[in-house]
Amino acid sequence: MIEVKNLHKAFNDQKVLNGIEYVFERGKTNLIIGESGSGKSVFLKCMLGLFKPDQGTIEYDGKPFSTFSDVEQRELRKEIGMLFQGGALFDSMTVEENVMFPLKMFTRQKRSEMLNRVHEVLKRVNLEGNENKMPSEISGGMQKRVAIARAIVNKPKYLFCDEPNSGLDPKTATVIDNLIQDLTHENDITTVIITHDMNSVLEIGERIAFLKDGVLAWKGTKKEIFQTEDEAVTNFVYSSNLFQKVREAQLKGL
Numbered sequence: 001m002i003e004v005k006n007l008h009k010a011f012n013d014q015k016v017l018n019g020i021e022y023v024f025e026r027g028k029t030n031l032i033i034g035e036s037g038s039g040k041s042v043f044l045k046c047m048l049g050l051f052k053p054d055q056g057t058i059e060y061d062g063k064p065f066s067t068f069s070d071v072e073q074r075e076l077r078k079e080i081g082m083l084f085q086g087g088a089l090f091d092s093m094t095v096e097e098n099v100m101f102p103l104k105m106f107t108r109q110k111r112s113e114m115l116n117r118v119h120e121v122l123k124r125v126n127l128e129g130n131e132n133k134m135p136s137e138i139s140g141g142m143q144k145r146v147a148i149a150r151a152i153v154n155k156p157k158y159l160f161c162d163e164p165n166s167g168l169d170p171k172t173a174t175v176i177d178n179l180i181q182d183l184t185h186e187n188d189i190t191t192v193i194i195t196h197d198m199n200s201v202l203e204i205g206e207r208i209a210f211l212k213d214g215v216l217a218w219k220g221t222k223k224e225i226f227q228t229e230d231e232a233v234t235n236f237v238y239s240s241n242l243f244q245k246v247r248e249a250q251l252k253g254l
């Protein structure tokens, strides 16, 4: 669980985050949605300790980040899996080496132990047999699965995903969404996902936080997002044709 209390962040006199209160629940997919410039990335960077909040606290399972010593921050980093926008694989490393990278960075396991874990994770994301391929030799969806394998190889308690579906076709995007959700449930991970993708909201929106101008303007589930009368949310959500059609179908009782 990650609990955010009264989070403020400004750059010069531009207030970007303005008093955010939110709980990211363990074992759930927690989505952050909102227009471009609403503060999603700044929020994520505050949670990762890359930006220092001006005010407020971020607690990891009850412990405020600001009270972590350098050693504790390093320990926390081991418990965080990060799925970067675009995957961010190392082009010059094989699939196997990419996935092994966090184990080399953060553990002192023997190579044979690391290989066992890498193969276990690659099997889980259905990439068995691709160990020795280079990223350029596999599809975008497979690259994304390698990036997911790398993000979970060290058994993280927290998983941060920045636009996990960018650049993928809708079918592959759904496979990736479901994989992230299944891994979240199987491993009881606190998963935070920044997304623009309304398909993802429909697919895996177990908990949704809607940011508008740095304020947490609405929170709820994928079911509730269809029922809300909140104008800011409906304006944002129904700018998507897909949502418009689902809403119309619901109203017709289809």
Ligand SMILES: Nc1ncnc2c1ncn2[C@@H]1O[C@H](COP(=O)(O)OP(=O)(O)OP(=O)(O)O)[C@@H](O)[C@H]1O
Binding pocket: 011, 016, 034, 035, 036, 037, 038, 039, 040, 041, 042, 043
């Ligand atoms: N390092 C920085 N210095 C100054 N201003 C910043 C910095 N990082 C972000 N901002 C400003 O904070 C605001 C929110 O940016 P942010 O990147 O969090 O938006 P976002 O919701 O993630 O947008 P997008 O969906 O386009 O990625 C923007 O006005 C941006 O210019």
